[in-house]
Amino acid sequence: xxxxxxxxxxxxxxxxxxxxxxxxxxxxxxxxxxxxxxxxxxxxxxxxxxxxxxxxxxxxxxxxxxxxxxxxxxxxxxxxxxxxxxxxxxxxxxxxxxxxxxxxxxxxxxxxxxxxxxxxxxxxxxxxxxxxxxxxxxxxxxxxxxxxxxxxxxxxxxxxxxxxxxxxxxxxxxxxxxxxxxxxxxxxxxxxxxxxxxxxxxxxxxxxxxxxxxxxxxxxxxxxxxxxxxxxxxxxxxxxxxxxxxxxxxxxxxxxxxxxxxxxxxxxxxxxxxxxxxxxxxxxxxxxxxxxxxxxxxxxxxxxxxxxxxxxxxxxxxxxxxxxxxxxxxxxxxxxxxxxxxxxxxxxxxxxxxxxxxxxxxxxxxxxxxxxxxxxxxxxxxxxxxxxxxxxxxxxxxxxxxxxxxxxx
Ligand SMILES: O=C(O)C1=C[C@@H](OP(=O)(O)O)[C@@H](O)[C@H](O)C1
Ligand SMILES: C=C(OP(=O)(O)O)C(=O)O
Numbered sequence: 001x002x003x004x005x006x007x008x009x010x011x012x013x014x015x016x017x018x019x020x021x022x023x024x025x026x027x028x029x030x031x032x033x034x035x036x037x038x039x040x041x042x043x044x045x046x047x048x049x050x051x052x053x054x055x056x057x058x059x060x061x062x063x064x065x066x067x068x069x070x071x072x073x074x075x076x077x078x079x080x081x082x083x084x085x086x087x088x089x090x091x092x093x094x095x096x097x098x099x100x101x102x103x104x105x106x107x108x109x110x111x112x113x114x115x116x117x118x119x120x121x122x123x124x125x126x127x128x129x130x131x132x133x134x135x136x137x138x139x140x141x142x143x144x145x146x147x148x149x150x151x152x153x154x155x156x157x158x159x160x161x162x163x164x165x166x167x168x169x170x171x172x173x174x175x176x177x178x179x180x181x182x183x184x185x186x187x188x189x190x191x192x193x194x195x196x197x198x199x200x201x202x203x204x205x206x207x208x209x210x211x212x213x214x215x216x217x218x219x220x221x222x223x224x225x226x227x228x229x230x231x232x233x234x235x236x237x238x239x240x241x242x243x244x245x246x247x248x249x250x251x252x253x254x255x256x257x258x259x260x261x262x263x264x265x266x267x268x269x270x271x272x273x274x275x276x277x278x279x280x281x282x283x284x285x286x287x288x289x290x291x292x293x294x295x296x297x298x299x300x301x302x303x304x305x306x307x308x309x310x311x312x313x314x315x316x317x318x319x320x321x322x323x324x325x326x327x328x329x330x331x332x333x334x335x336x337x338x339x340x341x342x343x344x345x346x347x348x349x350x351x352x353x354x355x356x357x358x359x360x361x362x363x364x365x366x367x368x369x370x371x372x373x374x375x376x377x378x379x380x381x382x383x384x385x386x387x388x389x390x391x392x393x394x395x396x397x398x399x400x401x402x403x404x405x406x407x408x409x
Pocket of ligand 2: 072292
């Protein structure tokens with residue numbers, strides 16, 4: 001499906017939106033629920049990624065296909081490897097077979113797991129035979145993806161001796177590791193994270209409880225972008241969010257202040273208020289802790305005709321697509337002057353924005369969603385618009401609620 005987006009009647013935007021649950025929190029809690037069946041979940045994400053995770057967890061043998069879901073691929077690898085009686089081949093989309101998994105597989109094998117590569121060494125598909133794991137000490141590189149670390153930590157309490165990880169190198173996407181540990185703490189599972197060492201104690205049973213998933217902050221980024229591109233006085237309400245979020249992408253409130261968007265927390269809601277035009281000419285930000293909002297921020301800067309220099313983007317090349325390359329190509333089509341390295345993105349202030357450009361999305365939900373807010377500035381096409389369902393199936397309905405014209409081609 002291709003959509004043609006047209007500007008709202010007025011850029012004075014007033015709306016309230018309920019955003020689905022965080023896919024990162026959901027996929028963690030779903031795994032924990034598979035280990036401790038007395039846990040209940042509220043506000044679970046309606047995303048494709050959470051659905052494939054739930055489906056995968058229910059399998060005991062055969063082929064488990066997780067499509068494009070990176071967290072599901074990594075979390076299920078650790079899950080199946082450590083649960084006796086499971087025997088699966090874990091695979092995914094073409095892109096998933098290009099996303100590296102060697103660090104996690106090597107760590108699990110070091111602990112005694114039985115895993116082999118079906119096609120290419122270091123990449124899915126992988127064949128896993130669940131084993132009882134008693135060894136608990138392992139070291140692994142921490143600078144490629146935090147998902148490998150979260151995967152080990154999530155399954156750790158079900159192991160006889162828990163786990164003791166030594167992380168090598170500069171730790172990337174740290175808030176996601178802290179989110180994992182915070183959820184374990186909520187369940188009464190002892191853990192510690194000091195310097196480069198993380199420990200999780202074993203736990204046979206947890207108390208009955210309901211974990212409430214906060215709404216997705218990465219999804220909120222697109223509304224922040226719309227607020228930034230809207231007229232002063234615009235107000236977008238989003239629920240359900242909280243001040244003490246487990247999600248690192250809640251740094252959005254700080255970043256978008258630079259674009260003149262204030263965030264007000266009221267009960268379980270945030271209100272994004274466009275209060276002034278940006279007071280800076282160039283945004284400089286290190287996104288090593290919040291890689292998923294890089295595309296949103298780059299496109300906001302382009303739409304505001306500002307320059308930016310974003311750093312800490314070393315994980316973007318191995319996500320749903322090479323996001324640095326994709327941003328370079330698509331922003332250039334719109335008239336941007338942009339340059340990327342393998343960990344940075346630099347944008348010069350645009351002098352104009354080309355109309356009716358068709359944005360390619362490369363099977364990446366965030367390419368579609370990051371470019372959509374430009375509809376406040378110009379008319380734009382988004383190719384393969386259905387990709388949004390990976391994390392945010394209601395995205396196009398919500399865009400229409402804001403007044404953006406969403407015309408299916
Ligand atoms: O643990 C998680 O839920 C995630 C961790 C991050 O990945 P990396 O650690 O690979 O950067 C993030 O990009 C991804 O969308 C979700
Ligand atoms: C990188 C992402 O997801 P995953 O790695 O789980 O596929 C994302 O949602 O931006």
